[in-house]
Amino acid sequence: MPDEPLIILAVAAIGRALFRWRSELAPITVGVALDIGALMLHRTHPDAWPLVAILTAVAALAAGLRGMPWGATRAEERVYAAIATTVAGGWLTAATALGPGQRPLHTMLVVAIVGLGVPWWAHRRRRARVSVDRVIHAWPDLAEAIGLDGSRIMSAVVDTWGWRARMKLRPGQSVTDVVARVPAIESALGTRPGAVRVEQDPAHAGRCTMRVLAVDPHAGAIPWPGPTARSLADPIQLGVFEDATTVRVPLLRRHALIGGTTDSGKSGVLNVILGNLAACPDVVLWGIDLKGGMELRPWAPCLARLATTPDEATALLADAVAILDARAYASSHDNTRVWAPTPNAPALVIVIDEYAELADTAPAAVPRAESVARRGRAVAVDLLAATQRPTQKAMGGGVLRSQMSVRVCLRVRERRDVDLILDKGMLAVGWHAHTLDAPGKFYVLADGHNQPRRARAYLVTDDHVRETAARYADHRPDLDPLSRAAIDRQSRALEPPAKAADDPEQILKTALDQAPDAGLTIPELIDATGMGRTWIYDRLQALAATGRVRQVTRGRWRA
Numbered sequence: 197m198p199d200e201p202l203i204i205l206a207v208a209a210i211g212r213a214l215f216r217w218r219s220e221l222a223p224i225t226v227g228v229a230l231d232i233g234a235l236m237l238h239r240t241h242p243d244a245w246p247l248v249a250i251l252t253a254v255a256a257l258a259a260g261l262r263g264m265p266w267g268a269t270r271a272e273e274r275v276y277a278a279i280a281t282t283v284a285g286g287w288l289t290a291a292t293a294l295g296p297g298q299r300p301l302h303t304m305l306v307v308a309i310v311g312l313g314v315p316w317w318a319h320r321r322r323r324a325r326v327s328v329d330r331v332i333h334a335w336p337d338l339a340e341a342i343g344l345d346g347s348r349i350m351s352a353v354v355d356t357w358g359w360r361a362r363m364k365l366r367p368g369q370s371v372t373d374v375v376a377r378v379p380a381i382e383s384a385l386g387t388r389p390g391a392v393r394v395e396q397d398p399a400h401a402g403r404c405t406m407r408v409l410a411v412d413p414h415a416g417a418i419p420w421p422g423p424t425a426r427s428l429a430d431p432i433q434l435g436v437f438e439d440a441t442t443v444r445v446p447l448l449r450r451h452a453l454i455g456g457t458t459d460s461g462k463s464g465v466l467n468v469i470l471g472n473l474a475a476c477p478d479v480v481l482w483g484i485d486l487k488g489g490m491e492l493r494p495w496a497p498c499l500a501r502l503a504t505t506p507d508e509a510t511a512l513l514a515d516a517v518a519i520l521d522a523r524a525y526a527s528s529h530d531n532t533r534v535w536a537p538t539p540n541a542p543a544l545v546i547v548i549d550e551y552a553e554l555a556d557t558a559p560a561a562v563p564r565a566e567s568v569a570r571r572g573r574a575v576a577v578d579l580l581a582a583t584q585r586p587t588q589k590a591m592g593g594g595v596l597r598s599q600m601s602v603r604v605c606l607r608v609r610e611r612r613d614v615d616l617i618l619d620k621g622m623l624a625v626g627w628h629a630h631t632l633d634a635p636g637k638f639y640v641l642a643d644g645h646n647q648p649r650r651a652r653a654y655l656v657t658d659d660h661v662r663e664t665a666a667r668y669a670d671h672r673p674d675l676d677p678l679s680r681a682a683i684d685r686q687s688r689a690l691e692p693p694a695k696a697a698d699d700p701e702q703i704l705k706t707a708l709d710q711a712p713d714a715g716l717t718i719p720e721l722i723d724a725t726g727m728g729r730t731w732i733y734d735r736l737q738a739l740a741a742t743g744r745v746r747q748v749t750r751g752r753w754r755a
């Protein structure tokens with residue numbers, strides 16, 4: 197403004213600075229206003245000080261009890277508001293009666309401004325609010341620089357971790373445009389990389405929410421609170437979203453795929469799910485772990501079956517198909533459309549650690565797994581598969597993956613893996629799993645979870661696994677008679693000796709005598725004797741005490 201007189205330019209610049217720093221200057225502004233107010237009151241109504249005192253008491257109570265009129269919701273903020281109101285009102289009362297020039301009223305005012313100003317200046321939420329206001333003010337310029345010109349910030353709120361703003365896009369812009377510019381937004385706002393999240397407004401294609409996280413809420417591991425599910429019908433609590441809400445994923449009649457690169461925390465997520473399912477008396481758990489049982493063996497006490505070789509895995513999946521055939525047949529005869537799991541007629545969940553390994557080493561198992569994936573849901577035979585990369589090859593041509601309605605995507609190495617694990621086009625709309633920067637961080641796509649929200653899985657320690665497995669081992673349900681009969685019809689490696697068919701004790705001893713060198717698992721002994729898990733454990737303990745049998749490896753026994 198070259199034509200304006202210098203004085204006007206100076207006043208305008210000072211006015212702008214005062215406006216910009218109005219929050220920081222608030223304690224001084226209040227002090228000056230009190231001084232002027234006291235001067236006028238003392239001159240015109242020096243006898244009004246009792247009224248000022250009463251109004252002070254009322255205002256301090258309103259601030260302390262209700263946070264009024266500042267909207268202070270937290271206890272410490274209300275305490276501060278009550279103290280500040282009392283000090284300011286008390287000073288005004290004294291200054292009205294005595295005159296602000298009376299000693300030492302001015303000194304007291306300066307001390308109060310500094311004393312109450314320090315917490316005000318240091319208050320994190322106030323500072324955050326101020327920086328958010330500045331961003332909103334500067335947004336039109338920033339938006340132009342970023343390439344989102346015409347977008348507007350409609351409102352913004354400060355929360356525990358940073359702030360979030362509702363954004364209205366220019367007609368023709370979509371949330372995909374905003375997602376594509378996230379790194380540019382981070383640079384323009386001066387945040388750390390990975391601090392900005394963008395979520396579509398489900399009600400309006402031209403609006404979205406932008407979250408800016410000043411601190412990473414998932415910086416530290418989140419300890420597992422223990423199992424919360426008591427039935428497969430209860431959603432499984434996998435971890436925590438960035439807004440501190442719990443990730444609840446329903447698994448009943450759903451297959452789940454957990455994908456992520458090595459060390460991304462796949463086994464961790466499996467452990468959270470297994471820890472919950474172990475506590476559900478309406479689920480029978482079977483496991484396939486072709487890494488020699490490394491991941492699933494600790495859960496062996498709760499697994500009715502654990503396959504660690506390709507042959508065992510193929511046999512296990514063949515039995516699963518037999519079960520689902522039998523259940524489907526029974527359902528069609530009873531006219532019951534779905535199998536509602538109960539402790540007497542439990543669901544069957546088959547956990548497969550590293551599915552790609554199964555596809556590579558046990559090709560005969562793949563069509564069976566696909567059969568379970570296609571037809572298992574209605575009869576409550578569910579798959580829970582973890583894999584590093586669910587490529588077309590690894591996932592048997594994609595049939596299996598397309599049936600997985602729960603997808604958990606942990607950190608991936610390449611961007612295109614996001615679309616492989618979640619679905620085509622998910623990378624473009626903000627499911628940026630390649631930017632996840634710690635094990636256990638994930639995105640989940642499932643019923644009720646269709647926005648790219650980052651979460652972190654609970655950390656289940658080895659001790660948790662041991663304790664949980666031991667705690668629920670004796671409460672695991674057995675398969676229902678229908679499903680057991682279906683397995684019996686399958687050709688099985690181990691047949692109970694015919695001559696001792698009616699004495700389970702004898703069958704047990706013979707089975708242990710004839711067991712292969714690797715020993716027999718508890719589920720195999722249950723199959724052989726037809727007795728329950730607790731009975732088997734009791735007999736094994738008794739026989740072991742007399743030296744008649746021994747545990748070859750964890751969970752495998754022979755004479």
Ligand SMILES: Nc1ncnc2c1ncn2[C@@H]1O[C@H](COP(=O)(O)OP(=O)(O)OP(=O)(O)O)[C@@H](O)[C@H]1O
Nearest residue numbers: 417457458459460461462463464635636653654655
């Ligand atoms: N939710 C979590 N929070 C914190 N740390 C975790 C979490 N999940 C896993 N980790 C840590 O990350 C490391 C790797 O985890 P995990 O073994 O589950 O990965 P993975 O993807 O199964 O690896 P691999 O592909 O080698 O089997 C472990 O040391 C574990 O302690």
